[in-house]
Amino acid sequence: MEEKLILEDGIEVEQVYRRPETLTDVPYHYCPGCSHSVVHNVLMEVVADLGIQEQTIGVAPVGCSVFAYHYMNVDMQEAAHGRASAVATGIKRVMPDKLVFSYQGDGDLAAIGTAETIHTANRGENILVVFINNGIYGMTGGQMAPTSLPGMVTSTSPYGRDVSMVGYPLKITELVAQLPATYYVTRQSAHNPNAVRKLKKAITKSFEYQQQKKGTCFIEVVSNCPSGWKMTPVETIKYLEEVMFPYYPLGDLKVPKN
């Protein structure tokens, strides 16, 4: 892409934003408008800005983002469903100088992988956990997840989530924030430009804390799933604002004391 362009009326303009070079050229397989893609972009932009491409190792989950390693041009490892933070633990312990992150959906992190998630955080592993909470199992056809909202209609709760039978949505980020060994726990989103800017700051801080060996950083990104929610991408933004954020309020849950 050109560095400079001349507008029709002769004004010279300079390139101020481009696709991060830490992404591969492979087009995303994600559905149109899916937050997964936005979060991949932001994550890789931070890796480019911090100049840590060679030191970074990611762990991909099972779920829609199972192919994250096709897009993120850093070293990556695939983990069995739910075990990404355990695999990331192993990688970090063997190679403590690397910057390690796991990238996981809510079905992966807060259902089948709950034990791994909690114990990774309880051990204070010096890694970053990126948690994509779209309230649903996206990949397998939009089934109810532990994070689905009360009354939320999914393919396995066609009359809405009945909390008297299946309990309340699990706020695992709040749980993780209670553990003494976690260092930085925050809940972000990627649904508008300002949210993306804040998410970028949160990811940047987390990698910096990891360089300073501070312990577990945990970033939940309250996300959409246009296909699973059966909405257009634009409709999902409204649903996020009106329905998801009131239950999963955005902001820091635990910030370093000093």
Added chain:
Amino acid sequence: MIRGTIKVDTKICKGCELCIIACPQDVLALSVNFNEKGYRYVELISSACTGCINCALVCPEAAITVYREPKPVKKAQAKV
């Protein structure tokens, strides 16, 4: 008004319209044409773009490159 422009990689745009609602200048719209994948891609429909990068930040496909007029030299120096 600061001048800017964008280039959309129309081959990978999926027509999700998230850039359209993120644009404060209201200068983006879906084309009447389709790309090879069958999506209506996004086009710049006016010269009122300011190069604010909002569209590019929310674009899931990282399909948007943004250009902006550089700050006038005098002002830029005065800031330092």
